[in-house]
Amino acid sequence: MGIVTLAAAKKQLNIDATDTSDDLELQLYIDAVTTPVERELGKVVEQRTIVDELDCGSGTTQFMLRSVPAVSLTSIAAVDGSATWSVDPAVMHLNGSNGRVTVLSGLPLSGPVAITYVAGDAIVPANVQLAALIIVQHLWETQRGRGGMVAGGGGEFTMPAGYALPNRACELLGTQLPGIA
Template identity: 55%
Template sequence: MPIVTLDDAKAQLNITASDTSEDVELQGYIDAATAAVETQLGQAVDQRTVVDQFTFPTGVTSFLLRTTPVLSMLSLATLDGSQSWTPTAPTMYVDSASGLVTVLSGPPVKGTVVATYQAGYTAVPANVRLAALIIVQHLWETQRGTMGVQLGGDTDTYVAGRGFAIPRRAIELLGPQLPGVA
């Protein structure tokens, strides 16, 4: 499920749905806003299939997937196909929020393995959707020079360590960045 659709973005920018003259460019802004939102949150929002490869020299019974939240584990197998694990209970448990995979029964995970899973949100929260629309609108208007020059007063305050692409109001809607694993 995308954070925002092309029609959502057109409505935000007051572009009629029948006007397709700038759809390709606008889709680029949507894709960029999606990446910015996911980076800010430290999570996948747009649902997708993720393939991670890990190498475990010794057997492990738990490990972390790289992308959260995890919607479902599709498969876990060695790269050479010599061993696979059933990605569901009672063989395996996957914590959606943390991405922690725990093998409950069977052999430990060893060697080079490939984990294939679905990650992202089942439903995009209103604040995340609105933040993405604000970013799309900001990128669209600044590229076209329609925002004008604003000096002092009601402008967004510069936040050290932040760039220009994400307006402060979008950052505030997204909340503090979630802690991650270093």
Template identity: 50%
Template structure:
């Protein structure tokens, strides 16, 4: 975290005290020590994160009295991306030395991945899913994210009861899990499973690259006046963040398309 502290006259000033509070993604808080500025007024704190997700921080100083707040997001250890950074850079015809926009590109890759998965209604990039189901006594449950590659565990929220995944076969395409043997499922049950494509189809990857290129160009104002980017007309529920040619790769049966 970095803030520049100034006194009432606007001159840089080292605070007499500084208290930093960071609210972590799980709701807990930490209060790292704030070191004495190396340069007058420039308060800098290095914090090593341990959780993925949104962090909210607030710094309060006295002498002078100031307060600052902001957020930062920590990505998972294994980033979820439909294409690699190298693929995105190649799509934009970037030279190997042009690395200054890599962080922005990573954000576009994450956004394009989410857009593709929402358009398809299924998980594309393989990852671990944890979801809770409130169940009466039942022999089957429908997992929400497909395709399901494997079931890792099934355990009640309080940890008092577990089921052997070997006795809970899951239909990959529908996510329907059935109890093949043993006790029925009951209570608040947390299912941990792996979902996604073993091999991401070429048309999904190309759609992702088109979306990334579109986001890149609109960010830089190079698309002209066509908000859709493809001389397209707006369809309700179909925003201009996804070009029509990308949607057609994902769903050829768009409204108005023969």
């Protein structure tokens, strides 16, 4: 789906909502923004189903999911299909913020296990949406020859066209910019 909508991206780029001539290309940019934004934040933003395969030792009663925030457990099953575990909250406790799952009752996990779960924010925060729109705009404009170093004269300073994430997007995401402290 994307962190932002096609309509929001068109508004950011001052493209008329009825102009559909670049919709496919623009949607590609929107879809591509999710990965770098999530990498910068170190968490899943766009809510989706994820499958982790873990090699659990015999008697595993606690494990960590790879993607957070985790919203809910969907299923836990041995990779070879020989066993399943209940994901009922009375049996498996999920700490969504850090991804820790604890077996509260029943058999512990063992062997290679596939854990299917939903992770991501229920609502994408406004600062993340704006950062995504800025990145889409930057990618769009550099594709059309408007990128590069801009400084002074009231213009905004951005990194050269080879950089996908403008400083102002990184600042909105709260990521540390390189430099001297």
